[in-house]
Amino acid sequence: MVILGAGVRVTEAEFSSMQKSPQGDIKIDTRRRYKKANPKQVDLGDRFGAVVWEENYKKGKFSYQRPTL
Numbered sequence: 035m036v037i038l039g040a041g042v043r044v045t046e047a048e049f050s051s052m053q054k055s056p057q058g059d060i061k062i063d064t065r066r067r068y069k070k071a072n073p074k075q076v077d078l079g080d081r082f083g084a085v086v087w088e089e090n091y092k093k094g095k096f097s098y099q100r101p102t103l
Contacts, residue, residue, distance in 0.1 A: 042068045047082040068098065 045067045052059045055078060067083025077097075078086040086099045 042066050042083075045069075045082040047080065051080065053078040053080065053085060 044065045047065050047067060049063060049065050051062050053062050054060075060078060062078065062085050064085070067079065067085060068087060069083040071079070071084035071087040072089075075089060076084040076087045078084070084098075086097065088095045088097050
């Protein structure tokens with residue numbers, strides 16, 4: 035399951051940034067980051083927090099993604 039729009043606050047991050055991933059660089063346009071994510075569960079993020087992260091829930095996983103707001 036993917037959850038879009040999980041509410042988190044705006045950070046000091048630049049609005050547009052390039053995030054590294056195994057598939058190549060990804061451009062992110064948002065200043066919102068989730069600061070409480072477990073670093074082992076962060077798929078995309080930077081020093082300001084997570085942009086995309088996963089959390090285990092019962093027998094499955096949830097993926098959270100910050101939308102452009």
